[in-house]
Amino acid sequence: MSTASDAGQHVTAEIASQPETWARGIELAGRVAGQLGKPGERIAFVGCGTSWFVSQVIASWRESAGLGESDAFTATEAPLERGYDRVVTITRSGTTTEIIELLNGLRGKTPTVSLTADLSTPVVDAADEIVDLSFADERSVVQTRFATTAMMLFRQAYGLVPDGIVEACSEATTAELPPAHAAAEQVSFLGAGWTIGIANEAALKFRETSSSWAEAYSAMEYRHGPISVAQPGRLTWMFGKAPQGLADQVAATGAEFVDHDLDGMVDLVLAQRVAVARALQLGGDPDTPRNLTRSVVLS
Structure with a gap:
């Protein structure tokens, strides 16, 4: 046990x-x-x-x-x-x-x-x-x-691996995590192009590990409604290059704009770690989240 x-x-x-x-x-x-x-x-x-x-x-x-x-x-x-x-x-x-x-x-x-x-x-x-x-x-x-x-x-x-990405991943596995990130009550993850899939996965990790409120959007679509949930104590996390003016607009809501200027896959490693930290902070076990199994096998 x-x-x-x-x-x-x-x-x-x-x-x-x-x-x-x-x-x-x-x-x-x-x-x-x-x-x-x-x-x-x-x-x-x-x-x-x-x-x-x-x-x-x-x-x-x-x-x-x-x-x-x-x-x-x-x-x-x-x-x-x-x-x-x-x-x-x-x-x-x-x-x-x-x-x-x-x-x-x-x-x-x-x-x-x-x-x-x-x-x-x-x-x-x-x-x-x-x-x-x-x-x-x-x-x-x-x-x-x-x-x-x-x-x-x-x-x-596909010939798309950037130089130094394994080393950057190693750094991300040990980088210090801001306590406010694990304490955030809600996170909106944003992406553009291929990092939209990364944003979707980051939001799923947050929901799975800690049953926390997390969403994902195309960065350009975020201002078409979803920004309405931004407020102090919440995060807007950007994977990849942010659209012009978005950081200032998020800051005006009181939410924290997270932009690490990292490759999207490396940044996902940080998001994974924050999701686990939040789950532990809330008293959960991210190895065995509630209502989930390793595989969905239907009868």
């Missing part, structure tokens, strides 16, 4: 291990690049929960690199009748019902590949090809390193 002192020990260790798993993802990319899609192919990236937001990031990167049309969907909302050359699914557990059903429905029709952390699960038989990310598996219910390692794998495959 776990104790209060054990709370969050797994997710904390998994967050801290990301420099190592990112480096392994970068190395793996050269061996599996052919499975991840060919230039010019039309690809649908599919996932549930965190994996959906990972898919959003990857699809944005692929299109920006000029490699072909790329879309991101949840498994039950994927309009695969559009005609894709390849479907890439992401499932840490390898057991998510919606993913398995989608892959079974595509067998013999559309080539499929799945990234997973568990090779003893149904996804291995359901997908045409498997990319093994078991080295990034997690004991915590919430995803941290599996998600970011999957992103880094594709980022390297």
